[in-house]
Amino acid sequence: xxxxxxxxxxxxxxxxxxxxxxxxxxxxxxxxxxxxxxxxxxxxxxxxxxxxxxxxxxxxxxxxxxxxxxxxxxxxxxxxxxxxxxxxxxxxxxxxxxxxxxxxxxxxxxxxxxxxxxxxxxxxxxxxxxxxxxxxxxxxxxxxxxxxxxxxxxxxxxxxxxxxxxxxxxxxxxxxxxxxxxxxxxxxxxxxxxxxxxxxxxxxxxxxxxxxxxxxxxxxxxxxxxxxxxxxxxxxxxxxxxxxxxxxxxxxxxxxxxxxxxxxxxxxxxxxxxxxxxxxxxxxxxxxxxxxxxxxxxxxxxxx
Amino acid sequence: xxxxxxxxxxxxxxxxxxxxxxxxxxxxxxxxxxxxxxxxxxxxxxxxxxxxxxxxxxxxxxxxxxxxxxxxxxxxxxxxxxxxxxxxxxxxxxxxxxxxxxxxxxxxxxxxxxxxxxxxxxxxxxxxxxxxxxxxxxxxxxxxxxxxxxxxxxxxxxxxxxxxxxxxxxxxxxxxxxxxxxxxxxxxxxxxxxxxxxxxxxxxxxxxxxxxxxxxxxxxxxxxxxxxxxxxxxxxxxxxxxxxxxxxxxxxxxxxxxxxxxxxxxxxxxxxxxxxxxxxxxxxxxxxxxxxxxxxxxxxxxxx
Numbered sequence: 001x002x003x004x005x006x007x008x009x010x011x012x013x014x015x016x017x018x019x020x021x022x023x024x025x026x027x028x029x030x031x032x033x034x035x036x037x038x039x040x041x042x043x044x045x046x047x048x049x050x051x052x053x054x055x056x057x058x059x060x061x062x063x064x065x066x067x068x069x070x071x072x073x074x075x076x077x078x079x080x081x082x083x084x085x086x087x088x089x090x091x092x093x094x095x096x097x098x099x100x101x102x103x104x105x106x107x108x109x110x111x112x113x114x115x116x117x118x119x120x121x122x123x124x125x126x127x128x129x130x131x132x133x134x135x136x137x138x139x140x141x142x143x144x145x146x147x148x149x150x151x152x153x154x155x156x157x158x159x160x161x162x163x164x165x166x167x168x169x170x171x172x173x174x175x176x177x178x179x180x181x182x183x184x185x186x187x188x189x190x191x192x193x194x195x196x197x198x199x200x201x202x203x204x205x206x207x208x209x210x211x212x213x214x215x216x217x218x219x220x221x222x223x224x225x226x227x228x229x230x231x232x233x234x235x236x237x238x239x240x241x242x243x244x245x246x247x248x249x250x251x252x253x254x255x256x257x258x259x260x261x262x263x264x265x266x267x268x269x270x271x272x273x274x275x276x277x278x279x280x281x282x283x284x285x286x287x288x289x290x291x292x293x294x295x296x297x298x299x300x301x302x303x304x
Numbered sequence: 305x306x307x308x309x310x311x312x313x314x315x316x317x318x319x320x321x322x323x324x325x326x327x328x329x330x331x332x333x334x335x336x337x338x339x340x341x342x343x344x345x346x347x348x349x350x351x352x353x354x355x356x357x358x359x360x361x362x363x364x365x366x367x368x369x370x371x372x373x374x375x376x377x378x379x380x381x382x383x384x385x386x387x388x389x390x391x392x393x394x395x396x397x398x399x400x401x402x403x404x405x406x407x408x409x410x411x412x413x414x415x416x417x418x419x420x421x422x423x424x425x426x427x428x429x430x431x432x433x434x435x436x437x438x439x440x441x442x443x444x445x446x447x448x449x450x451x452x453x454x455x456x457x458x459x460x461x462x463x464x465x466x467x468x469x470x471x472x473x474x475x476x477x478x479x480x481x482x483x484x485x486x487x488x489x490x491x492x493x494x495x496x497x498x499x500x501x502x503x504x505x506x507x508x509x510x511x512x513x514x515x516x517x518x519x520x521x522x523x524x525x526x527x528x529x530x531x532x533x534x535x536x537x538x539x540x541x542x543x544x545x546x547x548x549x550x551x552x553x554x555x556x557x558x559x560x561x562x563x564x565x566x567x568x569x570x571x572x573x574x575x576x577x578x579x580x581x582x583x584x585x586x587x588x589x590x591x592x593x594x595x596x597x598x599x600x601x602x603x604x605x606x607x608x
Contacts, residue, residue: 147529151566184488185543187563225451229568237567239489259489259563262455263541264533 014285016162016170016199024203024224026231031170033196033251035131035276042128052129055238056196056254063121064177064245072270073179075112076141079103090294097148105294107139107272117272118304122175125249126274130171133303137161137172137275138295141179143268144187149261151187154228156200157273158252159221160214163206165296166282170196172252172275179268182241187261189248189269192228194235196254200227206286211295223255231255277303318589320466320503328507328528330535335474337500337555339435339580346432356433359542360500360558367425368481368549376574377483379416380445383407394598401452409598411443411576421576422608426479429553430578434475437607441465441476441579442599445483447572448491453565455491458532460504461577462556463525464518467510469600470586474500476556476579483572486545491565493552493573496532498539500558504531510590515599527559535559581607 015030033056036042038049044058052058064072080100083091090109092102107117116122117136126134138161143149157174161167182188200223210220223231240248250256252273261267275281280301284290290298319334337360340346342353348362356362368376384404387395394413396406411421420426421440430438442465447453461478465471486492504527514524527535544552554560556577565571579585584605588594594602 147532151564153566183541185494185541185563190489190567225568228451232568237487237489257566259491259566260455262457262561262563263494264529264536 016158017285018159018163018201019204019206019220020286022201022203024227025201026198026227027201029170029197029199029253034129035171036128043124044128052249052251055191055193057191057248057250059240059242059246059248061242061246063247066245069179069244071112072116072177073268075110076143076179076268079106079110079141080143089292094145094148094150099145099148100143101150102140102142104138104140106141106270107136108300113139113270116177116270122247122272123274123304126173126175129173129249130274130276132171132276132278134274135277135297135301135303137167137273137281137297138271139273140271141268142271144258144261144266146264146266147262149187149267151260152258153222154192154255154257155222156253156255159200159202161252161296163221163286164210164284164288164291166284166290167275167279168282169279170251170253171279172273174250174252174271174273176248176250177270178242178244178246178248179270180244180266182267183265184239184241186263186265186267187258188267189240189256189258191238191240191250192231192235192255193238195231196251198231199253200255206288208288210288211291228255277301320462321589322463322467322505323508323510323524324590326505326507328531329505330502330531331505333474333501333503333557338433339475340432347428348432356553356555359495359497361495361552361554363544363546363550363552365546365550367551370549373483373548375416376420376481377572379414380447380483380572383410383414383445384447393596398449398452398454403449403452404447405454406444406446408442408444410445410574411440412604417443417574420481420574426551426576427578427608430477430479433477433553434578434580436475436580436582438578439581439601439605439607441471441577441585441601442575443577444575445572446575448562448565448570450490450568450570451566453491453571455564456562457526458496458559458561459526460557460559463504463506465556465600467525467590468514468588468592468595470588470594471579471583472586473583474555474557475583476577478554478556478575478577480552480554481574482546482548482550482552483574484548484570486571487569488543488545490567490569490571491562492571493544493560493562495542495544495554496535496539496559497542499535500555502535503557504559510592512592514592515595532559581605
């Protein structure tokens with residue numbers, strides 16, 4: 001058991017308590033969605049900001065060119081090859097096969113992806129919405145290979161980042177760059193629009209080193225059926241389809257997931273999670289040691 | 305081992321040999337797709353027949369009314385409840401949960417579904433395309449429940465019906481009636497159009513009682529990656545979406561599958577397989593005893 005006095009105090013005033021003996025429920029979000037004003041002074045205009053506030057995500061097409069995407073795909077294959085050879089913990093293989101599912105910490109291991117993480121096309125939007133300097137909380141590439149790509153079940157990223165990483169508040173967002181065409185049928189990203197306005201408290205206890213299982217197949221920190229049905233009946237489902245080079249910006253607390261992929265067309269994406277510098281992680285809110293640095297930047301929080 | 309002299313002879317002239325030591329490959333189909341003439345004398349007109357011949361399937365919307373669909377859904381729940389209580393072999397539960405995945409032989413156990421199986425809206429189309437009297441080779445309801453509905457991997461029905469049931473030739477088709485709305489994202493039926501013009505020979509040996517595994521998760525009789533990719537590059541993927549009460553007629557040899565369903569919306573369907581009376585099953589083409597009657601009508605081949 002990992003305990004320290006600061007953690008106990010932190011637990012007592014945890015407004016986003018989840019797991020650890022609590023009862024599953026839906027509670028209102030206690031934080032802003034947009035930390036900026038809704039006007040046209042920033043990179044994204046007010047209709048786009050309003051859409052983000054309403055739905056919890058924003059899709060921007062044609063942010064990266066096909067030439068750029070091709071260099072990303074090549075770098076992704078290089079990283080996968082490297083990790084296959086080294087068997088590093090930073091690469092996660094699929095639960096149902098030996099194929100690489102994700103590689104983490106790509107903003108530090110790859111000079112190319114380090115540049116992408118700080119590209120103004122991404123970072124300036126994160127800075128605008130979060131209205132703060134930002135740093136990379138987590139980065140990864142998801143391969144979602146053809147034929148045997150496994151699902152990602154519905155979850156709020158924030159629930160895990162709060163409980164297991166100690167992220168205090170909802171002041172972070174992800175930018176997902178599509179590297180292959182996202183069709184309706186190859187396991188595209190799905191959102192429940194509006195679900196970011198609630199916090200879904202989940203049941204269960206977090207075992208130590210939960211991430212070793214959860215990154216292959218998440219079984220903790222997932223909303224129960226009744227709560228999912230309720231949020232779905234309100235917001236429906238939005239599927240992100242489109243050409244490579246698009247970017248999906250999404251709130252840290254919006255419920256999302258994706259189906260498995262049995263088609264021959266892989267559905268690969270880069271993910272960069274931007275956290276506000278004022279929202280740096282503390283001790284985890286569960287009784288476990290912090291997750292490794294490759295899943296959660298704790299030491300390296302240099303702002304972009 | 306199940307052997308008889310007729311079987312050995314049958315094996316020697318097996319034009320659709322698959323599994324049992326053969327090498328995976330794609331060979332041309334040796335049978336007609338349409339057994340009728342392409343004209344406007346039958347229930348379906350010549351453009352629809354041409355489309356079926358080209359793609360291997362035909363979607364007909366609004367065949368059953370919502371009132372009829374509601375009675376089917378109620379009957380489906382009754383059957384699931386009955387099978388949950390009795391633990392019958394004829395009900396298959398999901399690999400990943402205890403929920404009912406399929407219930408078989410519904411054209412015999414349910415008077416309502418017996419009537420549906422012989423409904424002229426289905427049977428007359430089967431008779432037209434197969435140009436013969438027809439009987440039900442297999443019937444089932446697939447529940448594809450919400451949240452945890454598992455995928456059906458790519459397969460040709462005929463490959464299994466030939467190898468494991470002894471169906472001699474490609475002169476059968478399925479009619480699938482949609483009972484819930486089929487969205488792009490709740491695991492709808494997917495086809496590789498044009499794939500029915502080939503026969504994909506699969507590798508592997510058929511163990512006895514393979515159906516006890518394969519009906520939960522098919523691992524035999526599935527095309528290899530290279531062959532799927534090749535047929536996909538030619539025909540792409542077609543996803544069947546639409547309102548309840550539609551019917552999808554599809555050739556026994558067209559490659560089809562469906563993704564898992566993590567959404568709250570179940571994707572339930574009735575399936576009736578019509579086989580030409582002249583194409584009744586013989587001994588299986590593998591060295592296993594015949595599968596049970598609930599998976600393959602061997603004794604009860606009364607024409608509709």
